[in-house]
Amino acid sequence: MTERAPKPFLYVVVCAAGIAQDVSKLITAAQERDWAVGVIATPLALRFFDTSAVEAQTGRPIRSAWRTPGDPRPFPDPDAVVVAPATFNTVNKWAAGIADTLALGTLCEAPGLGVPIAVLPCVGDALAAHPAYRASLERLGGMGVRFGDPYAKAVGEGGMRPEFTWERALDLLTPGT
Numbered sequence: 001m002t003e004r005a006p007k008p009f010l011y012v013v014v015c016a017a018g019i020a021q022d023v024s025k026l027i028t029a030a031q032e033r034d035w036a037v038g039v040i041a042t043p044l045a046l047r048f049f050d051t052s053a054v055e056a057q058t059g060r061p062i063r064s065a066w067r068t069p070g071d072p073r074p075f076p077d078p079d080a081v082v083v084a085p086a087t088f089n090t091v092n093k094w095a096a097g098i099a100d101t102l103a104l105g106t107l108c109e110a111p112g113l114g115v116p117i118a119v120l121p122c123v124g125d126a127l128a129a130h131p132a133y134r135a136s137l138e139r140l141g142g143m144g145v146r147f148g149d150p151y152a153k154a155v156g157e158g159g160m161r162p163e164f165t166w167e168r169a170l171d172l173l174t175p176g177t
Helices: 018-032 051-058 088-096 102-113 131-142 167-172
Strands: 009-014 036-041 080-086 117-121
Touching (some): 009 018, 009 102, 018 036, 018 080, 088 102
Parallel strands (some): 009 036, 009 080
């Protein structure tokens, strides 16, 4: 009997933005690409999506708080990390090295693990123009973090905002995309 290698493990970090309600689309796309998925949410993000449905979909608890010493680790080490949607607050805190939530602590640690990190920002134009945000993108990019425009491949009709393209995050995990 041949033992099957475990699937690569993807951490999906979810921030508090309206589009987070559709994070199951990212999980489905990742699972279709043969990833096992664990979700880490900022504390506020837990209000933005159906946590029970996501836990059922991944087969794992959503992480949002630090575990206590002696508690087992609910996720294996990541083979890659996706942050989607990534908010202005999270991007700036991460770039500054602030680890005041499990999500931010995980992100601050991730570059040191040497795994690919893909980010789909969800930031309005006025906040995106802020100099701190631009500097944060530059700093994180210098650390090897890959940013993508979740709306780049989508086409809006009749002035409607195009659909958030969750799969773009997975594409960024592959070098050369």
